[in-house]
Amino acid sequence: MLLPVPLQNLINALSRLPGIGPKTASRLTFYLLHASDDLPNDLAEALLALKSGTAYCPICFNITAAGREMCEICESRDRSNGVVCVVEEPMDVLALERTGGFAGRYHVLQGALSPIEGISPEDLRIRELIERVRAGGIQEIILATNPSMEGDATAMYLRQQLLPLGVRVTRLARGLPVGGDLEYADQSTLLRALAGRQDMN
Amino acid sequence: MLLPVPLQNLINALSRLPGIGPKTASRLTFYLLHASDDLPNDLAEALLALKSGTAYCPICFNITAAGREMCEICESRDRSNGVVCVVEEPMDVLALERTGGFAGRYHVLQGALSPIEGISPEDLRIRELIERVRAGGIQEIILATNPSMEGDATAMYLRQQLLPLGVRVTRLARGLPVGGDLEYADQSTLLRALAGRQDMN
Numbered sequence: 001m002l003l004p005v006p007l008q009n010l011i012n013a014l015s016r017l018p019g020i021g022p023k024t025a026s027r028l029t030f031y032l033l034h035a036s037d038d039l040p041n042d043l044a045e046a047l048l049a050l051k052s053g054t055a056y057c058p059i060c061f062n063i064t065a066a067g068r069e070m071c072e073i074c075e076s077r078d079r080s081n082g083v084v085c086v087v088e089e090p091m092d093v094l095a096l097e098r099t100g101g102f103a104g105r106y107h108v109l110q111g112a113l114s115p116i117e118g119i120s121p122e123d124l125r126i127r128e129l130i131e132r133v134r135a136g137g138i139q140e141i142i143l144a145t146n147p148s149m150e151g152d153a154t155a156m157y158l159r160q161q162l163l164p165l166g167v168r169v170t171r172l173a174r175g176l177p178v179g180g181d182l183e184y185a186d187q188s189t190l191l192r193a194l195a196g197r198q199d200m201n
Numbered sequence: 202m203l204l205p206v207p208l209q210n211l212i213n214a215l216s217r218l219p220g221i222g223p224k225t226a227s228r229l230t231f232y233l234l235h236a237s238d239d240l241p242n243d244l245a246e247a248l249l250a251l252k253s254g255t256a257y258c259p260i261c262f263n264i265t266a267a268g269r270e271m272c273e274i275c276e277s278r279d280r281s282n283g284v285v286c287v288v289e290e291p292m293d294v295l296a297l298e299r300t301g302g303f304a305g306r307y308h309v310l311q312g313a314l315s316p317i318e319g320i321s322p323e324d325l326r327i328r329e330l331i332e333r334v335r336a337g338g339i340q341e342i343i344l345a346t347n348p349s350m351e352g353d354a355t356a357m358y359l360r361q362q363l364l365p366l367g368v369r370v371t372r373l374a375r376g377l378p379v380g381g382d383l384e385y386a387d388q389s390t391l392l393r394a395l396a397g398r399q400d401m402n
Contacts (some may be wrong), residue, residue: 002273002298004266006254010247016240018232019225030292031219032251033264039217040252044245046211050233051241053207063234065205072203091231097203 007033059132061108061125063090073097073106080104082139086129086158088112088146091183096144099190104142107132112150113157121157129158133165140168142197146182147172159200170197208234260333262309262326264291274298274307281305283340287330287359289313289347292384297345300391305343308333313351314358322358330359334366341369343398347383348373360401371398 003011007029014025032040057064057071064071073079073093083104087093093106109124121127132138141162145151155171162169173196185193204212208230215226233241258265258272265272274280274294284305288294294307310325322328333339342363346352356372363370374397386394 004255006250013244013247040248043214044248046214047241047245049207054205
């Protein structure tokens with residue numbers, strides 16, 4: 001009530017971000033009020049460019065810069081085509097890349113199966129994954145969905161779909177903490193999980 | 202390196218906010234990527250309007266909407282002119298207003314004296330406060346600067362300047378945790394601090 005509308009608007013907008021409550025939103029707003037002119041403008045520009053400047057790679061469906069034919073990983077000639085690591089989200093690609101333990105390609109599902117949230121196979125990039133396998137040249141699919149209920153269900157579903165195609169299907173080793181989120185795993189845990197991956201027969 | 206430039210730009214800009222590290226900035230960025238179009242745009246608009254839409258009240262130097270002659274508190278006819286509460290920042294006004302225990306006017310210094318940070322009396326709205334007292338009609342000045350070293354030094358300095366003007370000068374009671382920040386105090390602590398204010402003679 002006592003706050004000028006422009007401040008209240010920014011506090012409201014910041015409060016819609018995950019993990020940011022009204023108190024943190026107020027702190028950030030008052031900080032931005034005193035900050036150099038650059039910061040609010042830089043932030044606003046970056047926000048406006050976020051969606052217009054990005055696109056999904058048409059091969060692996062990772063996030064990439066708009067206007068590119070494919071993402072840097074799909075384009076790279078130094079990576080093996082025979083192994084494809086299937087993850088839920090772009091951030092999972094980043095987490096795996098940070099380990100330096102994987103030199104194949106990726107496939108980003110853009111989510112996981114979840115009957116509760118109404119996410120079915122058609123909502124994920126599963127058809128596109130099967131097409132990639134059918135096109136040939138892939139010997140192994142590493143299922144690196146989260147070690148959660150949804151991630152496990154997605155892995156089981158993909159296993160059913162992929163095994164008949166004659167490809168080897170593996171799952172990241174259970175070095176990952178169960179119920180956790182892949183992107184929070186530390187690098188050595190992720191490395192061990194990569195190394196200890198198991199056949200799904 | 203693997204992130205598209207628009208994502209990296211937003212992560213960098215968010216990381217410049219206090220309390221937001223690169224990891225949180227990444228989370229927020231990927232959240233915004235999937236969020237409805239409204240949220241990034243609403244945030245950007247609010248950021249751009251932040252400085253252009255706000256101004257300082259020419260009487261108390263609190264933040265107010267741009268274009269107003271004075272802020273709502275200075276304008277109100279239901280408040281007493283005889284008592285002025287002096288605070289460091291606009292957020293401190295909010296904290297005191299939330300207690301419902303003060304019905305006078307405010308004066309926002311816009312900081313506190315700090316030789317280390319090079320903040321001297323001329324950098325604060327002290328001259329304007331003295332002018333308000335000289336203009337007459339003020340019986341009491343409540344010094345509600347933070348109970349920190351800088352806030353105490355500022356209060357001591359203001360006491361020296363104000364007592365010769367024949368005004369009563371009080372300081373919020375030491376119910377406040379020493380070394381803390383006024384805006385974090387809970388309402389009952391602030392109420393007791395208001396009620397137990399002491400004369401500075």
